[in-house]
Amino acid sequence: MPRIRHTNFDCAPGCPVEGTLNLIGGKWKGMILFHLMSGTLRFNEIRRHLNSVTQRMLTNQLRELEADGFITRKVYAQVPPKVEYSLTEHGRSLEPIISALKLWGDTHLRSQATKAAAVRSQAA
Amino acid sequence: MPRIRHTNFDCAPGCPVEGTLNLIGGKWKGMILFHLMSGTLRFNEIRRHLNSVTQRMLTNQLRELEADGFITRKVYAQVPPKVEYSLTEHGRSLEPIISALKLWGDTHLRSQATKAAAVRSQAA
DNA sequence: GCATATAGTGTCATAAAGGATACCGTGATG
DNA sequence: CATCACGGTATCCTTTATGACACTATATGC
Numbered sequence A, B: 001m002p003r004i005r006h007t008n009f010d011c012a013p014g015c016p017v018e019g020t021l022n023l024i025g026g027k028w029k030g031m032i033l034f035h036l037m038s039g040t041l042r043f044n045e046i047r048r049h050l051n052s053v054t055q056r057m058l059t060n061q062l063r064e065l066e067a068d069g070f071i072t073r074k075v076y077a078q079v080p081p082k083v084e085y086s087l088t089e090h091g092r093s094l095e096p097i098i099s100a101l102k103l104w105g106d107t108h109l110r111s112q113a114t115k116a117a118a119v120r121s122q123a124a
Numbered sequence C: 001g002c003a004t005a006t007a008g009t010g011t012c013a014t015a016a017a018g019g020a021t022a023c024c025g026t027g028a029t030g
Numbered sequence D: 001c002a003t004c005a006c007g008g009t010a011t012c013c014t015t016t017a018t019g020a021c022a023c024t025a026t027a028t029g030c
Helices: A016-024 A029-036 A043-049 A055-067 A095-113 A115-123 B015-024 B029-036 B043-049 B055-067 B095-108 B112-123
Strands: A071-076 A082-087 B071-076 B082-087
Touching (some): A016 A029, A016 B029, A016 B095, A029 A055, A029 B015, B029 B043, B029 B055, B029 B071, B029 B095, B043 B082
């Protein structure tokens, strides 16, 4: 397996890297997409996954993801309301990115972020 | 246009995604990393790659990347100054992410027309 | 003597992102 | 009758990421 030569890293026209980052770079978007990778979720289910998001922010981020064609919003004519969010095909196409982000985070953030947690679990 | 403040590190499974996004989510960081994947670059070389970045912003982003251990800064005792930036091992470990971002961008936002088409085909 | 290139730094301004808080409508529950 | 759950809106307000612009030092070439 030859080491990949990155000779074709040209980022000239409208930069794909930057453009993609712009779409998923909202404060909660990565996490929302990540959780939706596992399947359809209701508004408050997502909200509970994202510990400290406000309603306004969550609505905001979901609307942007919807506008970008990544997720669909299905409203049930019920009271109390029921709204389900799920990924579109377009949204699922982000899976490699989300996976790469998660893998990297698991590998490289674990050490510093869970140092305290590790110590605690050691003590236990 | 401020970008993101990913400060929430206490959510269980999605946390790595957000944490990673936090590190590479600066306005120019993705592109800087992308260009450095091809090899060492001087300050003004990076600047020329990033069409409209200001000196202050570029310095700022480079310092943050350096502080996060992604790049190294090598100053030559010359006049006029010569400063070279290159990826560390830690920085190179982001390669799968950057590649995934570029691949997705190339595929899905090559032009606004294709993006609109993708969204429309989702609706169908 | 003067402009030029390089890699910055400092100050100030601003638009946008994100947060806090309050309110809405209604069916079921107590 | 009062309250809660759900999925939001509507207004504020604060934070901060980014931009514009000016300034620096000095070896080198003209």
